[in-house]
Amino acid sequence: MRLPEQVYKILVMGQNRFNKNIMPSTITSVGLVSSATGRFSVAPMINKTDRHCRFFMRQFSRHALLYTEMVTTNALLHGKGNYLAYSDAEHPLALQLAGNERNALARCARMAQAHGYDEVNLNVGCPSNKVKHGRFGACLMADKDRIASCIAAMREAASLPITVKTRIGIDEQDSYLFLCDFIDSVSTSGGCKTFIIHARKAWLNGLNPKKNREIPPLDYERVYQLKRDFSSLNIIINGGITTLNSAKVHLQQIDGVMIGREAYYNPGILSLVDSELFDDTDPLPNREAVIDVMLPYIEQELSHGTILGDITRHMLGLFHGVPGARRWRRYLSESAQRPGTGADVLIKALSCMQN
Numbered sequence: 019m020r021l022p023e024q025v026y027k028i029l030v031m032g033q034n035r036f037n038k039n040i041m042p043s044t045i046t047s048v049g050l051v052s053s054a055t056g057r058f059s060v061a062p063m064i065n066k067t068d069r070h071c072r073f074f075m076r077q078f079s080r081h082a083l084l085y086t087e088m089v090t091t092n093a094l095l096h097g098k099g100n101y102l103a104y105s106d107a108e109h110p111l112a113l114q115l116a117g118n119e120r121n122a123l124a125r126c127a128r129m130a131q132a133h134g135y136d137e138v139n140l141n142v143g144c145p146s147n148k149v150k151h152g153r154f155g156a157c158l159m160a161d162k163d164r165i166a167s168c169i170a171a172m173r174e175a176a177s178l179p180i181t182v183k184t185r186i187g188i189d190e191q192d193s194y195l196f197l198c199d200f201i202d203s204v205s206t207s208g209g210c211k212t213f214i215i216h217a218r219k220a221w222l223n224g225l226n227p228k229k230n231r232e233i234p235p236l237d238y239e240r241v242y243q244l245k246r247d248f249s250s251l252n253i254i255i256n257g258g259i260t261t262l263n264s265a266k267v268h269l270q271q272i273d274g275v276m277i278g279r280e281a282y283y284n285p286g287i288l289s290l291v292d293s294e295l296f297d298d299t300d301p302l303p304n305r306e307a308v309i310d311v312m313l314p315y316i317e318q319e320l321s322h323g324t325i326l327g328d329i330t331r332h333m334l335g336l337f338h339g340v341p342g343a344r345r346w347r348r349y350l351s352e353s354a355q356r357p358g359t360g361a362d363v364l365i366k367a368l369s370c371m372q373n
């Protein structure tokens with residue numbers, strides 16, 4: 019193992035601590051490759067960041083890198099669903115894979131490239147029982163050689179960036195040395211250049227995924243230290259970040275910030291990402307104008323058989339923090355379930371909110 023000298027020093031020294039009014043009017047410039055660096059990204063979230071959610075989120079930022087939900091290699095290679103479908107407006111876009119078998123992952127990476135994704139990410143952070151029993155996700159932190167081999171195979175199969183999303187540790191394997199050992203192997207033998215680190219460890223026994231996102235304490239300093247010790251790697255921090263101000267503070271130490279739950283429940287937070295983090299002051303639609311963009315999108319989707327609620331459920335947070343937001347949420351969630359309801363439910367929900 020070739021750990022940076024400084025890591026040894028640290029260990030030896032016993033320091034093992036290691037507006038609402040400015041958003042899209044037209045979505046013109048999409049697919050900005052320069053944004054695919056992960057300086058700011060929205061986290062992969064199962065049952066949340068599907069293609070409708072991503073299309074909606076894209077209205078708030080041209081630059082945020084968006085991630086799909088985790089897709090298993092089995093689903094992709096043998097399933098019947100169209101797991102790779104997305105609309106062009108979603109770029110820059112990363113596909114998150116879950117798997118543990120190099121050939122399968124390599125084939126999936128190739129498929130992602132053929133479909134035009136901007137990045138493929140391997141999930142080494144999910145602690146759910148199902149994932150654990152399939153021997154992928156967070157438990158693979160204990161099998162660094164396998165991950166390195168998988169990443170190497172994916173890199174050989176596809177030329178787009180292959181990244182890893184992981185935790186700072188699992189169960190009792192939570193020392194800084196363990197984390198460094200993992201990063202070192204996967205970057206050196208596997209060739210991975212970008213790591214997204216959820217700054218808390220995962221308990222594989224006893225905590226469900228939800229609790230694993232809340233109970234293990236966040237340790238941002240450990241991620242900062244990782245960046246200092248592996249300065250040539252692209253290190254992105256994730257976990258508990260809820261404001262752009264705190265994102266900016268992190269960006270003084272590391273290369274990128276990933277936000278999950280806050281972006282989903284309060285998508286308005288994304289509306290200042292372009293101007294504040296990418297120096298792009300081109301106007302974006304305000305909240306009402308987002309509705310104007312979503313109307314034709316929904317109509318088109320309905321004509322292809324999509325269920326209305328599958329799109330509108332992601333829009334409940336549109337007016338988060340604005341007076342009347344509760345009326346918006348209630349009208350939308352109740353009405354979208356009624357048979358025969360169309361895209362104009364958005365207009366009615368808006369007027370219900372404003373009256």
Ligand SMILES: Cc1cc2nc3c(=O)[nH]c(=O)nc-3n(C[C@H](O)[C@H](O)[C@H](O)COP(=O)(O)O)c2cc1C
Pocket residue numbers: 061062063064065066087088114141143144183216231256257258259276277278279280
């Ligand atoms: C509903 C939900 C589903 C998630 N699904 C995934 C997933 O598919 N892949 C993954 O790597 N992380 C998943 N996560 C974890 C998030 O990507 C992120 O690491 C975590 O929520 C911490 O970031 P946050 O505090 O900004 O939300 C999920 C989180 C939530 C809340």
